[in-house]
Amino acid sequence: MKTHPYFQLLFLFAFVAIVSCSKKEDPFVEADPMLTxxxxxxxxxxxxxxxxxxxxxxxxxxxxxxxxxxxxxxxxxxxxxxxxxxxxxxxxxxxxxxxxxxxxxxxxxxxxxxAPTERALTIDVTKALRDQTITFGLLDSDGNNTASEAIFYVNNDEISGFTYSSATPGNFDVYAKYEVNNEQQTSVTKPFEVFIPKRKVVIEDYTGTWCGFCPAVALAIENVEAVTEHVSVVAIHKTASSYPDPLDFDRIEDLQQMFGVSNGFPKAQLNRTVSWAEPYNIGEVTAMAGNDTDLSMAINSQLTGANLTVQVKVIYENGSEAGDKLVVYLLENGVVAPQANYFNETPGHPYEGLGNPIVDYVHNHGLRNSLSDLFGDAIPQTPAFQEFKKSYSFVVPSNYVGDNLSFVVMVVRADNSAKNSQFSKINENKNYE
CATH class of the missing domain: 2.60.40.10 (Immunoglobulins)
Known part of the structure; x- marks a missing residue:
């Protein structure tokens, strides 16, 4: 049972009652195209x-x-x-x-x-899904592909032709042997990888700096992150008219309405549509986190001054499904702001004695903007092993700290449930996982 003074409970109810409800505008405003x-x-x-x-x-x-x-x-x-x-x-x-x-x-x-006797070994897919066909090339200095005249070796075993696939994940090496002027030559050895995508569970934390019980979800998320890296966390902040939240997300009410999230914060959702209720059992998350799945995402971002460009790639083992959408969220970490703390006098609680509010509380994973449509951009019909790519550009407001930005990307179904997700830091080239 939560232990707190009676006036704090009234304080919580008052804040919930006065939370701002009028903002419906999309916080992402399309800027003039940036120079590329x-x-x-x-x-x-x-x-x-x-x-x-x-x-x-x-x-x-x-x-x-x-x-x-x-x-x-x-x-x-x-x-x-x-x-x-x-x-x-x-x-x-x-x-x-x-x-x-x-x-x-x-x-x-x-x-x-x-050099005249050398050939350039090429690999069309250096990180491939299981059973995906990988094609090797062998180029001479005139750009001619001589692969059909060479013998290729994968992990020192000769293969037939110049294509390869594996149902088993792992790291592989390939090289080729070929002849120039009747003398046998050996190319350089290059690595490639075959992988099975792992599921990253989306955890969305509906929270506010005014919410004294909200640190409970943040603590549960920290406990999850301590045992698995296969989670993508989004903290969605709601402001109160008399207690402004520096991470207020203007369209939080649209998310609440779509996913049935009431104002009795804290609230947490798994994979967008499933409620993660108190006591926030981490086993509900770890039961899904890291499981094999059939799609993966890669993120490559670049922030130059205030100009942000992001490219997202999606690849499927079995092809896309009708209604699939791509959600791209921009987050900020390291925002220091007071956090109400109703656990200050709870014996044995990790937040006992930290104060109410906790003055220098560090807020992470704060949702700043949706670069895609809030509920996702449509993914066209995409065959197995074919990449779908989409790029976004955004002018970062001056009140964001560029070095602290990050991304959570999701592929969601037509019903908005998340099939898989990926996260990355700013200026990171995050490959498929």
Whole structure:
């Protein structure tokens, strides 16, 4: 039983009664398109171009605004600035080239410079789902694919042809043997991985800094995170008119209405649609967390100044289902604000004696904005093993701390229940898991 003074209970009821209910606007306002740069080269536009020693390559850069930035951008080869738009590749090896203008980075072009007897080994999918076909290539310095003339070895075992799939997850190595001028050559060895997606359970914490019992859910979430990494946490804050919450989410009432979440905070939901009720048994979460599933998500974000760009990729083992949607939430961690604490005088409670309120309470996982539609953007019919990609851009408000931003991404069904989720930090390239 909760122990607290009677006046604190009245205080809680008063705050719930005066919580602001009028904000219905979407907090994500589409800004003017931010500048993006596309780098191209005279060698080609593939993800990897092969060259011979002393080949030169000429670069061009165009913006999404139709402007040509070729003469005013700075070019970097393996992160070292060069003084011209052309580059002579005088040594064998691998090279990554990008262009930068006013802190805006272009895409990256990759080059491999080969000696006459060398071949560039390529792998079309370096992290593949189980039973997904992986295709190997073997390029000469003219860009010709000689894979059909080579013998490939996976984990030192010869395979038939130049494709491979595995029903068993694991880490693998591949190399090829081939002939040049009647002499046998061996390519470099490259790794790839076959994986089975693991389910990340979505935990949504409906909370407020004014809510004295709400730290109970935050504590339960900490206990879950201590035993599994397979959770994606979203804290959805609601303000009170006389007790403003710095993480107030303007459209919390739309979420409450959709998922049947009443104002008697705290409230917690699992995978969007299932109530996680007191005493917040962590076994309800761990029973699902980390289980094998059939879809995975990857997140790649870049924050330059106030300009945020995010690309999300989704891949299915069995293809999408009608009604699938993509939800992309922007979160902020490390927000320090007083937190009401009705456990201050509860003997043996972890929050006993911390004060009411806890003055320097650190709030994490706070939902700041929905970059997608609040309930998700439609995913078109997507076959098995084919990537679905979607990009978002956003101008980050000045009251957000950029380094503390993060993401939770979900694929949800037509009924809004989460099939799987992924999380990532800002400026992180989070691969499929």
């Amino acid at each position: 740069l596309e780098l191209k080269s005279s060698a080609g536009t593939g993800e990897l171009e092969v060259l011979s020693v002393n080949d030169s390559v000429y670069f061009t850069v165009n913006g999404n605004n139709g402007e040509d930035y070729s003469d005013i951008a700075t070019y970097y080869v393996n992160e070292t600035a060069i003084s011209a738009r052309a580059y002579f590749f005088r040594q064998t090896g691998t090279y990554a080239v990008k262009a930068v203008y006013n802190d805006v980075n272009s895409n990256i072009l990759n080059f491999e410079v080969l």
